Amino acid sequence: METQRFDFRDNREPRSIIQAKLQEVAKLIRHGHLVGIPTETVYGLGANGLDEEAVNKIFQAKGRPQDNPLILHVASAQWLPLYCKEVPVTAYALARKFWPGPLTMILKRADCVPDVTTAGLDTVGVRCPDHAVTLNIIREAGVPIAAPSANVSGRPSCTSAEDVWEDMNGKITAIVDGGPCAVGVESTIIDLTCNPPRLLRPGGLPLEELEQALGTVVIDQGVTNAVGEGEQPKAPGMKYRHYAPKAQVTVVTGKGAQSAKVIKKHLKRGDGVICFEEFLPMFKGYEVQSLGLSTDKIAQAQRVFDALRAFDETEVTAIYAQCPDPKGLGLAVGNRLKKAAGFRVITPQKAPVILGLTGGTGSGKTSALGAIERLGGVVLDCDAIYHGLLETNQDLIGELQTAFPEAFGSEDHLNRKALGKIVFHNPLKLKTLNDITFPYMDAEIHRLIAPQDVPLYAIDAINLIESGLGALCQRTIAITSPVELRVQRIVKRDEIDRRYAYMRINAQKPDTYYRNRCDLELPNNVDSVQAFEEKAVAYFQTLILKIQEEQTHG
Ligand code: TXA
Ligand code: MG
Numbered sequence: 001m002e003t004q005r006f007d008f009r010d011n012r013e014p015r016s017i018i019q020a021k022l023q024e025v026a027k028l029i030r031h032g033h034l035v036g037i038p039t040e041t042v043y044g045l046g047a048n049g050l051d052e053e054a055v056n057k058i059f060q061a062k063g064r065p066q067d068n069p070l071i072l073h074v075a076s077a078q079w080l081p082l083y084c085k086e087v088p089v090t091a092y093a094l095a096r097k098f099w100p101g102p103l104t105m106i107l108k109r110a111d112c113v114p115d116v117t118t119a120g121l122d123t124v125g126v127r128c129p130d131h132a133v134t135l136n137i138i139r140e141a142g143v144p145i146a147a148p149s150a151n152v153s154g155r156p157s158c159t160s161a162e163d164v165w166e167d168m169n170g171k172i173t174a175i176v177d178g179g180p181c182a183v184g185v186e187s188t189i190i191d192l193t194c195n196p197p198r199l200l201r202p203g204g205l206p207l208e209e210l211e212q213a214l215g216t217v218v219i220d221q222g223v224t225n226a227v228g229e230g231e232q233p234k235a236p237g238m239k240y241r242h243y244a245p246k247a248q249v250t251v252v253t254g255k256g257a258q259s260a261k262v263i264k265k266h267l268k269r270g271d272g273v274i275c276f277e278e279f280l281p282m283f284k285g286y287e288v289q290s291l292g293l294s295t296d297k298i299a300q301a302q303r304v305f306d307a308l309r310a311f312d313e314t315e316v317t318a319i320y321a322q323c324p325d326p327k328g329l330g331l332a333v334g335n336r337l338k339k340a341a342g343f344r345v346i347t348p349q350k351a352p353v354i355l356g357l358t359g360g361t362g363s364g365k366t367s368a369l370g371a372i373e374r375l376g377g378v379v380l381d382c383d384a385i386y387h388g389l390l391e392t393n394q395d396l397i398g399e400l401q402t403a404f405p406e407a408f409g410s411e412d413h414l415n416r417k418a419l420g421k422i423v424f425h426n427p428l429k430l431k432t433l434n435d436i437t438f439p440y441m442d443a444e445i446h447r448l449i450a451p452q453d454v455p456l457y458a459i460d461a462i463n464l465i466e467s468g469l470g471a472l473c474q475r476t477i478a479i480t481s482p483v484e485l486r487v488q489r490i491v492k493r494d495e496i497d498r499r500y501a502y503m504r505i506n507a508q509k510p511d512t513y514y515r516n517r518c519d520l521e522l523p524n525n526v527d528s529v530q531a532f533e534e535k536a537v538a539y540f541q542t543l544i545l546k547i548q549e550e551q552t553h554g
Contacts, residue, residue, distance in 0.1 A: 004174040005161070008038075008133045022133075026140035028173055034061055036150045036164040037073075037137065038178025039129035041102045041186045041204050042157040042305070043164045044073065044147030045172065046134075049083075052114040055146050059116075061171045063153045068236045069119035071104050071187070072126045072144040075135055083110050083124060083144055090214065091192055097213055100130035102183050102204025106191040117146050119236060127187050133178040149186060156243045156308040156340065159184050163309065184302035185332045189235055190217070199223060200235035202331040204301065223335060226343035242339045245311040247272065249319045249341035251334075254348040256294045256322060258551075262348045263320040272316035274307045274337070276300075279322065287316050294322075297329040304333050308340050352449060353547050354457045354472055355540070356518075358464035359479030360508040362486035362493070362501070364524035364532050368479050369460055371536035375544070377456035380448060382441065382469060389440050390414060396440045403432055430466070438468040445472060456544060465517040474547045478514035481524040488527075 006021050028035055029046065032054040037046040045062060047054035049072045059066055072083055077095035080087050084107040091105050109124035118124050126144075129135065138145055149157040150164045158164045161177035168175065188203035188210065196216040199207060202223055211217050221227075222238035233239050250266070252259040260279040267273065272287040276294035289307035292299030311319055321337050323345075324330035338345055355372070359365045369379045389396055400419070401408050407419035423430040449457055461469050470476040481489075483505060490501040515521050522539055524532050 001170055001173065003165070003169050003172055005165075006174055006176045009177055009179045022136050022140050025137050025174065025176055026142075029137065029141040029145060030143065032057075033173035034058060034171075035137075036158075036161070036168055036172060036175035037134045037145065037147060038161070038176055038181065039073070039131045039134055039147075040100075040182045041129070042159055042181055042184070043150040043161065044129075044134075044145070045150040045164075045168065046073070046137075046145040046147040048141070049073075049117050049144040049146030050112060050114065051143075052116050055114065055116045058146065058148060061168060062148060062151070064148060065153070065236075065240065066116075067119050068148075068240070069121055069125065070117050070146040070148050072113070072117065072124055073134070073138060073147055074126055074128050074144050075138045076100075076128060079128075079144065080107070080126065081110075083113050084108055084126060085110050088192055090197070094190070094192075094210075094213060095128070098205055098209070099128040100135065101128070102130070102185075102187040103127060103210075104187040104189045104201075104203075106189065106193055106200065108193060123191075123193055125189060130182075131178055133176060137176070154241060154244060155312075156245065156305040157186060159302070159305050163305075181302070184306075185304060185329070185336055188332070190214075191220075191234060194218075198234065200233075201238065202335050204329070204332065206328045207331055208328065223331075241342055243305065243308055243336050244340045244342070245308050245319060247311055247316045247319050248344070249308070249321055249337070250344050250346060251321050251323045251337045251341045252346045252348065253323045253334075258348050259322045262346060263322065266320060266346075268317070270315070270317045272311050272314065272319040274319065274321035276322055287311065287314050291322065291324075291333075294324065297324055297327075297333065300324055300333045301329045304336050308336075349453075350455060350548070351551055352455055352457055353544050353551075354449070354459060354474055355543070356459045356461065356464045356470050356473035356476040357479060358461060358476065358518065359481075359514055360486070360511070361504055362490040363479045363481040363511070364489075364529075364536075365460065365479045367524075367529050367533045368477075368522060368536045368540075369458055371533050371540055372456065372458040374533075374537055375456060375540055376454075377458055377540075378454050379458045379460055380445060382445075382459060382461035382464075382467070385444055385448075386437065386441065387416075389437075389444060390416065393440060396437065399436045400433075403436060404429075434463075434467050441467065441469060442472065445469070470518075474550075475520055475543065476518040477520045477522050478511070478518035479522050479524060480511040480515055485525065485527065489529075 029048050032051050034057050035046050037044045047058050086108050104125045104127040106123050106125050113124050151157050152167045159181040164175050183204035186203045188205040189201040191198040191200050196218050197214050198218045198220050200220050220234050222233035227233050227239040252262050256276050273283045274289045277290045289310050292303050323334045409415050423433050464470045487501045526532050
């Protein structure tokens with residue numbers, strides 16, 4: 001079959017010529033032919049929706065499964081009662097607000113709509129497209145046009161007449177060229193036969209706008225998750241692999257800077273990338289398609305199918321795609337990418353925030369650690385970890401025995417007190433000890449923070465900086481406090497007299513030592529434990545946000 005082209009791009013053409021072409025196309029529709037038609041969302045493969053034979057041809061041309069119903073395209077809300085039963089007032093309200101436009105409503109079907117069109121369902125999807133040419137064709141034809149997206153089943157949708165040509169040349173009677181699609185993703189589908197209304201497919205009309213008009217909207221499972229084997233989603237089309245280029249797609253979510261880094265790590269030679277415009281320079285040397293700026297979701301919707309389609313002209317082995325956040329049109333763009341990927345999605349783990357806390361006795365370190373726990377953090381007590389390693393780690397014990405034989409008793413048993421004495425007055429020996437223990441502590445701490453999904457850790461170490469453990473932290477924080485307040489706390493806490501409390505404090509390093517070596521200082525100059533813990537909670541909250549901000553943008 002020779003596929004005819006009708007070009008409607010030049011709207012300065014004489015009215016009579018445009019009218020003649022419209023009439024010709026409308027006649028083709030009325031006579032049961034298949035015609036590729038432009039809409040604001042994607043191109044449709046149109047036929048008379050009331051003509052069983054014509055509709056059957058759509059399924060054949062697309063290679064579409066028979067159980068996947070079609071949308072009826074109408075010229076206005078006045079057509080609703082012709083093809084739908086018991087039309088609720090909300091349908092008219094939505095039509096007034098959003099038609100013509102990228103919204104499909106699922107309503108009870110009238111008897112005149114044939115089974116093939118609705119795949120046997122007792123409901124029908126109806127929409128009024130926002131494209132002057134197609135609206136005129138529908139009016140001129142005087143019948144609703146059943147039209148799925150014009151792509152071959154499984155391929156990315158068509159957003160230009162050239163795309164339709166690529167997929168349908170020779171299989172359909174005509175293609176109407178109405179220029180590139182303004183929206184670029186298909187219509188949003190809302191099921192109004194249930195209460196509350198249910199979103200079956202995110203699309204060109206953002207969910208937020210529907211929610212504003214309807215109140216609560218339930219989001220169907222099929223929108224966010226892969227449909228499992230044998231499951232029956234409300235929109236039958238959601239169960240099929242869709243929009244997919246030949247190469248396997250993997251979607252990476254998260255902030256742009258982070259997802260770009262994750263993609264970079266996964267990329268092998270010969271792979272392709274779909275990325276936001278600003279990350280193009282990161283992927284030089286690879287087959288790359290831009291999705292538009294990360295801030296421009298309108299552009300992303302217009303680009304997404306083109307980007308996916310473009311890879312079929314290449315030999316890429318795998319494709320990695322950045323994914324917009326789900327606000328506004330991002331929900332539809334992300335959904336199309338994830339469907340193209342068969343829901344193969346990498347969600348980058350947020351790296352945990354690790355804070356190092358240090359400070360002398362009585363300064364309030366314990367309260368500060370309490371604040372960390374109140375914020376959902378996990379405290380790693382380095383003293384306890386160190387002692388655990390000294391009991392159990394034979395490699396560490398072996399190294400210590402070689403370096404400090406005098407700290408080992410007759411039965412090769414480490415005398416911790418003796419070891420402490422050796423290094424206490426000897427900075428060189430202390431350094432040797434730290435050099436030996438650090439790699440073990442480092443490995444152990446990494447082991448402790450690796451498997452859990454904890455967003456916040458505090459490393460609690462009196463020798464945080466000297467031991468080298470401070471390097472594991474995004475920030476080291478000195479907890480400091482005036483000596484007099486520390487004395488009062490220790491007296492109360494340990495039930496000892498003031499003189500002894502002074503002695504204990506003086507045996508330790510002064511505040512200035514910690515202050516000068518840490519990144520930050522959290523001074524404890526309040527007199528109640530509770531007040532300091534509150535202060536610490538607020539302090540850490542702000543700090544954590546700041547660090548997380550750095551992690552995503554840095
Ligand atoms: O923007 C669009 O909606 C485009 C343009 C051409 O208008 N059309 C489009 O049609 O995307 P199609 O066939 O590619 O996708 C229609 C989706 C399918 O997932 C189908 O299962 C679902 O709508 N659908 C159609 N009728 C339905 C019904 N009665 N109940 C539930 N889902 C329905
Ligand atoms: Mg489709």
